[in-house]
Amino acid sequence: ISSYQVYIIQVSVGNHQWTVKHRYSDFHDLHEKLVSEKKIDKNLLPPKKIIGKNSKSLVEKRQKELEVYLQTLLVKFPVTAPKVLSHFLHFHLYVS
Numbered sequence: 001i002s003s004y005q006v007y008i009i010q011v012s013v014g015n016h017q018w019t020v021k022h023r024y025s026d027f028h029d030l031h032e033k034l035v036s037e038k039k040i041d042k043n044l045l046p047p048k049k050i051i052g053k054n055s056k057s058l059v060e061k062r063q064k065e066l067e068v069y070l071q072t073l074l075v076k077f078p079v080t081a082p083k084v085l086s087h088f089l090h091f092h093l094y095v096s
Contacts (some may be wrong), residue, residue, distance in 0.1 A: 009022070073085055
């Protein structure tokens with residue numbers, strides 16, 4: 001049985017706050033698109049780790065790293081987020 005971790009990330013934009021849930025692979029796919037389309041630093045995304053990937057401490061550490069990753073992206077695109085990032089963060093549901 002294959003198991004995977006879903007990361008629940010708190011997103012804050014202005015007065016709006018919500019959570020998104022994604023697997024690491026979703027973050028990786030987003031990152032690949034942003035690297036190719038927007039030329040962001042390819043080392044910005046926390047690396048994928050295989051050993052002990054479901055240990056509680058690693059999950060908590062990666063969750064914090066992924067939150068920092070998203071915050072960094074939002075700082076890089078303060079006015080208009082790229083469409084792929086907006087979709088990933090579910091802007092269409094929360095920000096009018």
